[in-house]
Amino acid sequence: MKKLLTGNEAIARGAWEAGVKVCTAYPGTPSTEITENAASYSEMYAEWSPNEKVALEVGLGAAIIGGRALVAMKHVGVNVAADPLFTLAYTGINAGLVLVSADDPGMHSSQNEQDNRNFGKAAKIPVLEPSDSQEAKEFTKIAFELSEAFDTPVMLRTTTRVAHSQSLVELEPRQEIPLKNYEKNIQKYVMMPGFARPRHVAVEARLEKLMEYAETCSLNRMELRQRQLGIIASGAVYQYVREVLPNASTLKLGMTYPLPRKLIEEFAGQVENLYVIEELDPFIEDQLKAWGIKVHGKDTFPLVGEILPEIIQEKLGSTYGQNKNEPENTESSDNFLHIPVRPPVMCPGCPHRGLFYILNKLKLTVTGDIGCYTLGAQAPHHAMDTTICMGASIGAAIGMEKARGKEFARKLVAVIGDSTFIHSGITGLIDAVYNKATTTVIILDNRTTAMTGHQNNPLNGRTIKGEATKEVNLPLLAKAVGVDRVVEVDPFNLTELETIIKQE
């Protein structure tokens, strides 16, 4: 049976079909729905972890002991999970472990647009890139096979367009996979220098084998058509190329690390003009150039943002396209420069609104963080000075105080959401106490992870499946790490809120 699924739904389905036991994640657009969907299958355990590092650690525990694990996060989440990832690449996994990295070219909802294929290369693990929902499901299953065959974590890299587009997917039954046997093996799983050195050798040998696999695997596919133009592409861009340049020969790469050198050289030899079309970094292109293959890429296509079909049309359509005329537009976009933008805003009744009104009124310096409250930086509030990454608000405020002194800190506050505080704010708060900072920290506890669509979190007493669980007591936590003055304020009581912020 075929069903219309988003890429994210398809990945969850693929994990289920692949007999996965444990799914973990910290929410982040465009990855969130993977684990929301995984939680709807009763055969799989699923959790919202407090952050991506813990998510990967829970996943690796499951895999080492013998159960397949899917770990999902947005691209910047991999920065947080990088520490376990790089060493997990050394230990290998036992049962399959797949890390989904959902990248966001174009920054539809992110603070940067880093290209996480670089992480695959740096950690020396294979990277698969599906181009639609059917492939998202298939590649998830292949990734588990690959993970076990080569004893390595595998990265499944999607982008917003793949994650959030829907296409038809053939559904298959779940394959029940018995837990793998676990044998204690400290040389393999306890990474201290003496044991890690031979593991690094094993990693390099594994990479050699993966390169051989890449040459012949079904993930990479050469499609010869007209020889005048050859295009190497992966992910969503492959689909755009098929649409805009249906006659071009293509080398579709489902696995972008490691790359199949012989296959690429063969393809290059078959076509007159070779282009790599890839979003963000010249990841494939650089490798081709290192191998001495003559290729166009970033000399023609942008390094920044998405490469949408219209860009491919613009760059190559008139020379190579089927349809050489520009499509007839109703109206050129020049006339539309005066259309007011419609940025997202805080919801009516959002408890964050009043706070930013007051912060703005008091003209404070505000180190911000990531969440709905980041919208406080926009009109009409303009009440934020910095936003870097999750958890940075507290550290940034400490740094400002240490550079400018205690007097400055009287007009300085760090603002952080509840989920973000649990994710990576606690350590900053401990730093503030330990190193005697005096700055005020405001935790906006709306008892939900709102920005990414209202997920449960450790503060609201509900698990991902909606079951009741313990909740963290924030005031007690703050006192326990040594914060002397902890005040709870109702954000809807603006007068009290203002008085208390002034006092601090």
Added chain:
Amino acid sequence: MPMNETKNILIVGVGGQGTILASRVLSTVLQKIGLDVKVSEIHGMSQRGGSVVTQVRYGQSVSSPIIPKGQADIILAFEKLEALRWLPTLKKEGIILINDQRIDPMPVIIGAAEYPEALDYIRSKVKNVLVINALAAAQEAGNAKAVNIVLLGLLARHMNIDHSLWLETIEETVPAKFLQVNLKAFEAGYNTAENIANI
């Protein structure tokens, strides 16, 4: 429909207006008639009143989920300003169906920008325009929230697909307790008195 032709429908609105449910019914109907369907929906921050856009493409075989500029056969706009914003996506002979509703974006609320005369401009540029008051129709059907289904009905009227298939799919998609209201809302949109030739 010729074998290889891909048709394009763009659904635009403001986060919270229910565009996503409407596009889900539409894409399911298309799937039921045996077509390949791709839908692209960017909804990163759509819950917070930003612009939302759903692109629906269908045909014998569809590659890209993204509608090229100037290639939309139909634009279904839940809000006037959004209709204007996405006008460049419309085909020369394309149809634009607009809900006569104004939702001020932040720059207008704070006085940094003016809400443009969207309908006049669109009418001056496009022949096939139809504007309806879907909110009034939804209220009449029994629930203001059914605006999305009224507009879906309006869209259905401009597509050559069996009427009963729409009803069946709505029944499968919406919760049972809202079914009657939604069916009424659909009919209101489908049987709207206005039509394109009259304008």
